Amino acid sequence: MKTAKQLLIDGLKAMGADGLCYPDMDCGCSIADLCPIEGCINLDECRPARWIAPDSPDADQEMLEDFPEGYFVLVEE
Numbered sequence: 001m002k003t004a005k006q007l008l009i010d011g012l013k014a015m016g017a018d019g020l021c022y023p024d025m026d027c028g029c030s031i032a033d034l035c036p037i038e039g040c041i042n043l044d045e046c047r048p049a050r051w052i053a054p055d056s057p058d059a060d061q062e063m064l065e066d067f068p069e070g071y072f073v074l075v076e077e
Contacts, residue, residue, distance in 0.1 A: 021049030
């Protein structure tokens with residue numbers, strides 16, 4: 001039987017998400033490292049997100065000023 005974490009990962013992958021993002025807190029985590037900080041997850045606030053790498057054609061230069069290594073954007077529903 002799959003764990004709750006694996007069910008979450010499978011669901012995120014199925015919708016094309018790379019991880020989770022909590023927009024009001026400017027935080028995000030990848031599927032490979034979900035909730036890296038103890039107690040950081042609030043499933044009521046986290047949303048599916050897609051990773052934007054600095055060299056991506058979709059990268060927003062203003063966002064890269066704050067997050068030069070890349071950033072998450074919400075997956076449009």
